[in-house]
Amino acid sequence: MKNTESILTQNINFLHYIFLYRSYKSNICEQTNAQVLYDFPAEPGNNELSVQEGEILTVTNQNVGGGWVEARNSRGNVGLVPEDYIEVKNTLIICFVFDFTSLYRGVNGNEAWTATTWSNNNPADNWNSAEQEPAGNSGSVYSFDEEWDDDSDDGKSTVGYGGSQMEEGGTMQRGGGHSTMKISLNKFPGFSKTPNPEVYLLTKSIAKGNDKLPIYAGEVGPVWLYPQIQLDCVVADPKKGSKMYGLKSYIEYQITPNTTNRPVNHRYKHFDWLYERLVEKFACALPIPCLPDKQVTGRFEEEFIQMRMERLQGWMSRMCRHPVISNSDVFQLFLNYRDEKEWKLGKRKTEKDEIVGVKIFSTIDPELPELDPGQVEQKYEMYSQFTRSMDNSVKELLAVGHLHWKRCTGPLQKEYRQIGKAFQNLSSVFNTSAYPRESTLTEALSATGKTYEEIAELVAGQPKKDLHFLMETNNEYKGLLGCFPDTVAVHKAAIDKVKEADHLVTMNKVSQQDKHIMEKNLSTMSYALQAEMNHFHSNRIYDYNRLMQFYLEEQVKFYETIAEKLKKALGQYTTI
């Protein structure tokens, strides 16, 4: 910390040179440490670094892309390590959050600066895309990402990232990690890590009419009200657009909901705006999975666009499947706006929405018997435990999937090619024997060699066919599971408040009536969490069923194809 402060003091003059912002920050980022989660044996010749579980690394470059980070081990060896294999710790990140006014007024010293510790999970798990956003870049007010600086009528008012205040971890978590969600804080008095549920706990009134979010007793327990027709949409047809006389380019996607069948166009930053609104409004009650990662370079490359589209589709489908989100005004606006005017008006209205943060609970109406705080706490513990365990399990699967992918496209492909080549070479040699009874064997051997070369390509191509979907879905779940701690923490804080109220009642500082309101509201919050968990479980079972069936079907096809090919090769030999 001392060291950082002295760096800061030395560099204070650089503040005026805002264009140095990036390079300066990337220097500070180099002080990132990471702990190794799983053994990773380096493949020779790939600039990789062998690491062992528990080892501490110094991250030397988080921005290499493709799901890799460059790191140095304690022996000074530098190499690439898959980012899923490490947990980044103690990053010293300098958040430059101030506004132009203060810049031209002269910088108000240390207030604008802070060194904050980022004890985040894995960095962005953009596990096999090309490149990615430098950690911590997104969301800063004066970032130079094209996605952000070219359109002043939106984006800039981004709640949770605006203002001249720094936020602890907030800016980092969005840009650097897929797996956390930033619950909006700035609409509440005071700042703390978790939104203070007190605002809600003492609320007596319940929203009426359309705003009401009922919870029913379903077969599996408390459930949200599910619509008769399941909303869905198709994200397709990415088109390059431009503005400012062609100076600024962007990609626009076409989104067609099954309800209207009328396509609307949105850029990535519109998705991001939607995400921000959903977080602001719902994140205390519903975990809102992050959008697929932003990317600065390679944004217009075919492969990247396809990958982003696929992931946006996944994200939108998940949102559509959620009964509360899909039915919300902001989500409906996003899917159904008729023209630019309706969109802009809708945006403005949405941004003025007051029912955000913990206030969302005041709209929830469980038509179910009140739970006592003990039951609430028990559920809380159970969900907390489950999501944590599943998060670990999903990460384990991703890690082993990543390793398997690499082995299939790397050494295994190479080895089958070598086997194929060895048989073909033997065939060529045999062909030179001038022995009259040679041809059947040499032809068969050569066909066997070609078969193994084909197998090499099958092996290398297989992960894209089956593992890809398994990885994508698990990655989505990793993102979703990373949001639970934030959501569940709101509930934990509410439980603590109610416990505190118990104590305050005995000291006559809180009335018995108020305490009862708090308990009733805690019960409502718990029902919301239960309904959300049941929604999560039901989706999870559907998703993993589908995922495993797809994976196994493809695996069966793969092995059967190989067996078929080998059988055909075998048929060419004759027993003499």
Place this chain on the structure above:
Amino acid sequence: MKNTESILTQNINFLHYIFLYRSYKSNICEQTNAQVLYDFPAEPGNNELSVQEGEILTVTNQNVGGGWVEARNSRGNVGLVPEDYIEVKNTLIICFVFDFTSLYRGVNGNEAWTATTWSNNNPADNWNSAEQEPAGNSGSVYSFDEEWDDDSDDGKSTVGYGGSQMEEGGTMQRGGGHSTMKISLNKFPGFSKTPNPEVYLLTKSIAKGNDKLPIYAGEVGPVWLYPQIQLDCVVADPKKGSKMYGLKSYIEYQITPNTTNRPVNHRYKHFDWLYERLVEKFACALPIPCLPDKQVTGRFEEEFIQMRMERLQGWMSRMCRHPVISNSDVFQLFLNYRDEKEWKLGKRKTEKDEIVGVKIFSTIDPELPELDPGQVEQKYEMYSQFTRSMDNSVKELLAVGHLHWKRCTGPLQKEYRQIGKAFQNLSSVFNTSAYPRESTLTEALSATGKTYEEIAELVAGQPKKDLHFLMETNNEYKGLLGCFPDTVAVHKAAIDKVKEADHLVTMNKVSQQDKHIMEKNLSTMSYALQAEMNHFHSNRIYDYNRLMQFYLEEQVKFYETIAEKLKKALGQYTTI
């Protein structure tokens, strides 16, 4: 060389301490260099050394066993490298060849010593057995191998290894390399690398009766006379025997020929005696593949005994299939002796046989038109080229097979286990959800996990099922091909002699008649080589057909089994 001589002088006194022989020699062996033939990426945690094609290593320990050698690279890193991946070069080996008489007479100085360059091929390709004989140990007169020092009535007269003379490379090649054969020299006047064919080239008489080895014009060209009934034998039932009141133990194998169906017993050293006799008698005309390697430690271990038996069976079957060898007196004696007396008498008679070395050609009677020296040379070049190419190709296949074997039993098995474990862990986590509709998925996931664990074991067990036979056969061929250069060199020397004779005729130093005899005999030699090559080709086609069919059948079964297992696992999922 200077350096070696000074080491020799310094250590000359050690000669009297014959028991220091081994350790002394092993010191000298450490100066072995090796060139890397194929890239080998080390597996982490296995003490392996990554090496690249063309790299020069210093072999630090050739005796680690299991098909590995310990080596040091130019950067000073030491680790294990598969011996099939390297070619040992410039080994400084000190051959201690003298007899007890000379030892007690006082050592006759430098005559008994020599530093010889061993430019052999790969060391013993005992590619997946347990341990192996220190290179250069076998065949020395005063070796302490139990196989050799406990039975004075045989072995000690081993031709090609006895006497107080050093032999260039000879003793090394037998012990250290599967792939070369030592053609007997000591029954001919003068010493050279290749037996001098002059002795034969000027011979006029041709052997008669039983000793005659006819060559016929077969469909494929000149062929040996094949017997009506193909001789074969079964090597089985290894039993531990002992002598000297239990002080010396040995393993005795039972060999049952299909002709008599009467089993005879032989120890490894009897096989070795047979091998020596066959080399002595036939190696100028027929390549005699080496016996499977001798081994000092672990000789009585189940696995080693089985492996040796399997390889002795392979060697014996190959000898039985050879029309000339199988019909020879020595081979018949080995298979058919009735009692100890017959065996000993037969041995004594065999050892007195005068028709050995190049003289064998005098017994060959090709009933075919004489070839001119030009034709002979052409054939010689073709065979030489073919066997060299095939040798390379076989080595390539062995190298890639070795790599594949290691990957299957190492990282691939581990990875499938990890995949299995990841699915099972996910199942366990899902099981804790307390969600009522969980069980079908958790059970299916757990079954999938177990399936991948089973696949891990299938993958690891597969090489023993299919690759083993492929490797064993190719290894046998590697040994056989390694014998061709020696055999073919005799022919090359004969061609040179005939060319020389041409010149000597013009100088009237050789009569026209003698020259003609030489050309006729050269033609006979060439027919012998052609018959032998045709025998080799016919066996090769049979062997590789069988080998490939077996390999592919097992591979098909393997992939089908996996597909079946995965199909079963898939069946447990339900589409909700």
